[in-house]
Amino acid sequence: EAGVAQSPRYKIIEKRQSVAFWCNPISGHATLYWYQQILGQGPKLLIQFQNNGVVDDSQLPKDRFSAERLKGVDSTLKIQPAKLEDSAVYLCASSLVGGSNYGYTFGSGTRLTVV
Amino acid sequence: RKEVEQDPGPFNVPEGATVAFNCTYSNSASQSFFWYRQDCRKEPKLLMSVYSSGNEDGRFTAQLNRASQYISLLIRDSKLSDSATYLCVSRGRDTGRRALTFGSGTRLQVQP
Numbered sequence: 001e002a003g004v005a006q007s008p009r010y011k012i013i014e015k016r017q018s019v020a021f022w023c024n025p026i027s028g029h030a031t032l033y034w035y036q037q038i039l040g041q042g043p044k045l046l047i048q049f050q051n052n053g054v055v056d057d058s059q060l061p062k063d064r065f066s067a068e069r070l071k072g073v074d075s076t077l078k079i080q081p082a083k084l085e086d087s088a089v090y091l092c093a094s095s096l097v098g099g100s101n102y103g104y105t106f107g108s109g110t111r112l113t114v115v
Numbered sequence: 116r117k118e119v120e121q122d123p124g125p126f127n128v129p130e131g132a133t134v135a136f137n138c139t140y141s142n143s144a145s146q147s148f149f150w151y152r153q154d155c156r157k158e159p160k161l162l163m164s165v166y167s168s169g170n171e172d173g174r175f176t177a178q179l180n181r182a183s184q185y186i187s188l189l190i191r192d193s194k195l196s197d198s199a200t201y202l203c204v205s206r207g208r209d210t211g212r213r214a215l216t217f218g219s220g221t222r223l224q225v226q227p
Contacts, residue, residue: 033214042119042202042217043159056214091158095213104215106158 002026004107006092012113018080021110025073025094029105031055032069034077035091037109043091049075082114118142119218121203127224132193136221138186138203145205145216148179150188153200153220162188162201193225 005024013019025032030051035043046065048056051072060067064083069075079086089111095104121138128134140148148165163170165177165186176189186203203218 031213040123040219042204042219043215044217045214048214104161106160108158111156 004092004094004105006090006107006110008110009108010111010113012115013082015084015114016081018078019082019112020076020078021090021092021112023075023077023092023107025075025092026105029094029096030072031095032075033093033095034067034075035093035106037089037091039088046077046090079112082112084114087112087114116141117218118216119203119205121218121221123219123221125222125224127226128193129226130193130195132225133189133191134193134223135190136188136201136203136223138188138218138221140184140186140203140205142205142207142216143184145207147206148186149204149206149215150175150177150186151202151204151217153202155199159202159217190223193223195225195227198223198225 004026007022011019032049034046036046037043046060047067049069052069065079067077089109091109092107119140126134150162151159152162153159163172163177165179167179167181169178174191178187190197200220200222202220205216206213
């Protein structure tokens with residue numbers, strides 16, 4: 001079974017630039033999550049989708065971050081404009097219907113450095 | 116106060132040692148608990164679920180104390196390959212919002 005695919009693996013941008021990350025979840029997984037992991041910390045949820053609808057985006061800095069999941073499959077996370085403190089690993093995860101831990105799988109992440 | 120708190124370590128132990136990690140959570144509505152393992156520059160991976168009755172998987176034993184809101188992980192006979200960061204994780208009761216809440220992790224370094 002293919003895992004959660006993310007791209008790019010690494011990205012370096014200057015502050016105030018824009019960046020986008022892409023995630024393709026495991027086939028059939030209705031729930032998709034984006035987490036931000038700053039060095040030395042645990043992952044923090046940014047947004048949760050159930051199919052193509054947003055379930056929880058309470059911790060998403062909406063003035064600069066946006067995410068979408070068109071057609072309930074792939075998802076993109078965008079930062080515009082980036083700040084130095086956005087340097088982190090952005091992890092995408094997917095699971096079967098949101099109530100299940102079965103099959104909860106993380107992608108390898110995108111490591112973002114803002115200079 | 117963080118919702119899930121862990122001692123960041125590092126814990127430096129010799130091979131063969133027994134090591135215990137502790138974690139506390141503040142949200143009494145949390146329903147499920149897990150330990151995840153994260154290797155350097157890798158994604159987190161589920162190590163084991165945690166139950167009030169305790170559960171064991173080989174050299175690993177996890178325990179949940181709901182009254183004290185306390186979770187533990189015990190590793191016996193440590194191996195070099197156990198070196199990693201161990202993340203304590205909770206999940207809420209709301210069936211719609213089942214995202215994971217992570218602690219900051221405890222780093223373990225097993226030395227030869």
